[in-house]
Amino acid sequence: MSEVTNEMMVRFKSRHENVTFARAVAVSFLMNLNLNLNVISEVKTLVSEAVTNAIIHGYKNVRTKDVEMHLSYDDKEIRIDVIDYGVGIPDLEKAKEPLFSTLPEEERAGLGFTIMEVFSDDFEIESTVNEGTKVHMVKRYEDSDLTYK
Ligand SMILES: Nc1ncnc2c1ncn2[C@@H]1O[C@H](COP(=O)(O)OP(=O)(O)OP(=O)(O)O)[C@@H](O)[C@H]1O
Ligand SMILES: [Mg+2]
Numbered sequence: 001m002s003e004v005t006n007e008m009m010v011r012f013k014s015r016h017e018n019v020t021f022a023r024a025v026a027v028s029f030l031m032n033l034n035l036n037l038n039v040i041s042e043v044k045t046l047v048s049e050a051v052t053n054a055i056i057h058g059y060k061n062v063r064t065k066d067v068e069m070h071l072s073y074d075d076k077e078i079r080i081d082v083i084d085y086g087v088g089i090p091d092l093e094k095a096k097e098p099l100f101s102t103l104p105e106e107e108r109a110g111l112g113f114t115i116m117e118v119f120s121d122d123f124e125i126e127s128t129v130n131e132g133t134k135v136h137m138v139k140r141y142e143d144s145d146l147t148y149k
Contacts, residue, residue: 007072050082058086088129
């Protein structure tokens with residue numbers, strides 16, 4: 001990655017309405033890049049999936065915990081980190097498998113990580129049981145992804 005040109009961090013409570021908030025904050029932060037709508041909507045999906053996981057899995061829907069989102073960008077890529085200090089993931093390989101979910105009874109498809117992997121150019125999960133989870137995603141963009149050149 002070349003030098004970071006801009007970065008921000010936000011911390012919010014583990015409430016479902018904050019999925020919408022996180023998405024909106026990410027879009028606002030990236031507004032100056034003039035990215036086209038496809039890239040923006042993919043970033044929104046990445047943020048939604050990661051923040052939803054932090055709330056429903058990391059914190060088991062307890063609404064008083066803290067979720068952090070870090071965003072940065074340079075002239076080539078956007079980096080997104082979503083962090084929780086919740087239960088952690090015991091088996092990362094299993095968790096990343098398409099259609100694997102520990103909440104199938106709640107009609108979870110088990111596709112969040114698969115979607116994150118597909119929509120990002122670089123995708124890493126760090127997790128420790130009882131300490132929490134950090135999802136790191138990189139989205140590269142090019143001139144053709146910009147609305148104004
Ligand atoms: N932040 C997290 N903390 C703890 N466990 C997690 C976290 N994120 C994901 N997991 C675990 O990984 C599994 C797979 O996550 P993934 O997002 O792919 O599927 P899902 O959330 O179960 O279903 P979907 O995203 O399709 O609604 C989850 O079922 C859960 O067990
Ligand atoms: Mg999910």
